[in-house]
Amino acid sequence: MLYAILCYAHEETVFAWSREEEAAVMEKLHAVQAPLEKAGKLGPVGRLMPTTAATTVRKGRDEALVLDGPFAETKEVLLGFYTADFETLDEAVKFAKDLSAVNPGSSSYEIRPFYVFHPGQITASEAIV
Amino acid sequence: MTDIGWIELALTAARPQALGALLRYFRDLDTAEEAFQEACLRAIRTWPDKGAPRDPAAWLIFVGRNSGVDQIRKRAKNEPLPEEAAFSDLSDAEEDIADRLDNSHYRDDILRLMFICCHPELPNTQQIALSLRIVSGLTVPQIANAFLVSDAAMEQRITRAKARIAKAQSERRPGDKGVVGFETPDAYERAARLKTVAAMIYLVFNEGYSSGVNNPDNITLCEEAIRLVRILLRIFPSEPEIMGLATLMLLQHARAAARFDEAGQIILLENQDRSLWDTKLIAEALAMLDKAVRHKSGGPYQLQAAIAALHARAEKPEDTDWWQIDLLYQALEHLQPSPVVTLNRAVAVSKAEGPEEALALIATVAAPLDGYFYFHGVRGGLLMQAGQTAEAREAFDRAIGLANSPAEAAHIRMQIDRLGELRS
Numbered sequence: 001m002l003y004a005i006l007c008y009a010h011e012e013t014v015f016a017w018s019r020e021e022e023a024a025v026m027e028k029l030h031a032v033q034a035p036l037e038k039a040g041k042l043g044p045v046g047r048l049m050p051t052t053a054a055t056t057v058r059k060g061r062d063e064a065l066v067l068d069g070p071f072a073e074t075k076e077v078l079l080g081f082y083t084a085d086f087e088t089l090d091e092a093v094k095f096a097k098d099l100s101a102v103n104p105g106s107s108s109y110e111i112r113p114f115y116v117f118h119p120g121q122i123t124a125s126e127a128i129v
Numbered sequence: 130m131t132d133i134g135w136i137e138l139a140l141t142a143a144r145p146q147a148l149g150a151l152l153r154y155f156r157d158l159d160t161a162e163e164a165f166q167e168a169c170l171r172a173i174r175t176w177p178d179k180g181a182p183r184d185p186a187a188w189l190i191f192v193g194r195n196s197g198v199d200q201i202r203k204r205a206k207n208e209p210l211p212e213e214a215a216f217s218d219l220s221d222a223e224e225d226i227a228d229r230l231d232n233s234h235y236r237d238d239i240l241r242l243m244f245i246c247c248h249p250e251l252p253n254t255q256q257i258a259l260s261l262r263i264v265s266g267l268t269v270p271q272i273a274n275a276f277l278v279s280d281a282a283m284e285q286r287i288t289r290a291k292a293r294i295a296k297a298q299s300e301r302r303p304g305d306k307g308v309v310g311f312e313t314p315d316a317y318e319r320a321a322r323l324k325t326v327a328a329m330i331y332l333v334f335n336e337g338y339s340s341g342v343n344n345p346d347n348i349t350l351c352e353e354a355i356r357l358v359r360i361l362l363r364i365f366p367s368e369p370e371i372m373g374l375a376t377l378m379l380l381q382h383a384r385a386a387a388r389f390d391e392a393g394q395i396i397l398l399e400n401q402d403r404s405l406w407d408t409k410l411i412a413e414a415l416a417m418l419d420k421a422v423r424h425k426s427g428g429p430y431q432l433q434a435a436i437a438a439l440h441a442r443a444e445k446p447e448d449t450d451w452w453q454i455d456l457l458y459q460a461l462e463h464l465q466p467s468p469v470v471t472l473n474r475a476v477a478v479s480k481a482e483g484p485e486e487a488l489a490l491i492a493t494v495a496a497p498l499d500g501y502f503y504f505h506g507v508r509g510g511l512l513m514q515a516g517q518t519a520e521a522r523e524a525f526d527r528a529i530g531l532a533n534s535p536a537e538a539a540h541i542r543m544q545i546d547r548l549g550e551l552r553s
Binding site for chain 2: 088
């Protein structure tokens, strides 16, 4: 079984960390990941930029709406996670709109640029339907 | 991180919202600040044992409001303070607090708190000092350090600025300029406040940026300005000019480690070691600019950010797209005509077309910029490139006479040395 571990934190506090504090936290996080990585069980790991860098594509009546900021309504929960390389935000928005158009169960796709991207080394398994 | 360290970060993060709400409630800055201070002291006493509340800002507003009301009552009737026990078990009431506090005001509360520091009668330096004290919560010695003045002088400056605001507020008539209303602003008023506050935040940034490496505290000013603009972005997520301002500051700050050598001498953009640029900040900035541009509603901050982005995108100085930078400066000249913008454009023109064209361009702004250090510095550089060494020497001498800091003067002296090498 594969899992996505989504980290939620108080953004304003995390972004108030000094460089040293941040480095210390990151080092500890890396240490926790190391055994999994050694066992070949670590998948893609990404750190998101602050929600101020977020854009949300919300299903509209005709065409999906593009909104600035994170998707914050808590009644709907995060269901999926894609990573891809886009030249511009517009390409990313188009991709999300296309997803939105064919997925009757979806309501929002949040587009967030990465700070860090490790492709990891696990391969797809029975999780892919 | 220690418990206290964590609590301090949480208090700083909650400060604009909590203090802004208390200001709306008490309509007086001193009372609001005292109430907030008292709430913070209680937080430091109770949070380590009971754990932090789920919503620190709501907790601080609730406790601060009670404490402020008691202070007012105490002053009015000279009554003793109620027992500590009346406040001590607040965690159980937390669910309640969240309901009772009217969260719908919080955007305007934060904006008002920032806006009150931008009184038009206050000179720029006082606006910066006041917002660092009130909005950011920096201590007087921290601010004094950043401005290289004594603690006492800074204390006096802040006290005077606050007195001026208090006076204007008490004499206020509806519609007076520079007087801050406590009612919910309409869309027009909100937009005007946002614009003023954005300019103030850029002042804070520039104060830190221009004094540079000689005073490490000023790195903090740049970081503080970035923190403030992130707060604005969170409460007003769809303002392209605020995105532009954020982009501009992130890109300028990304170069901080490369802007000065070990002796504190300025290193020009083209000579900077680009591997020292902060790629994380640049990535965030470029993403932010992409967001802003989607709105197709340009403005001065976005244009300046776009220019900075072209520099950030160039891996080597010779990769810089000077032609595009020239176009962006032309758009900026059109939107915000200023001789300084023309001077900056001249640098792009010299790279794209040559020094003669640039010299012709700056000749048009020679009169208004005659007393400006950068004008003579740039002109000297262009004359040197054009091979007019005698005229270049003259321009550099003028620049040294107008230098604002030893680093600036030293930089020009280096140019003069190069001039000597060219001649010999």
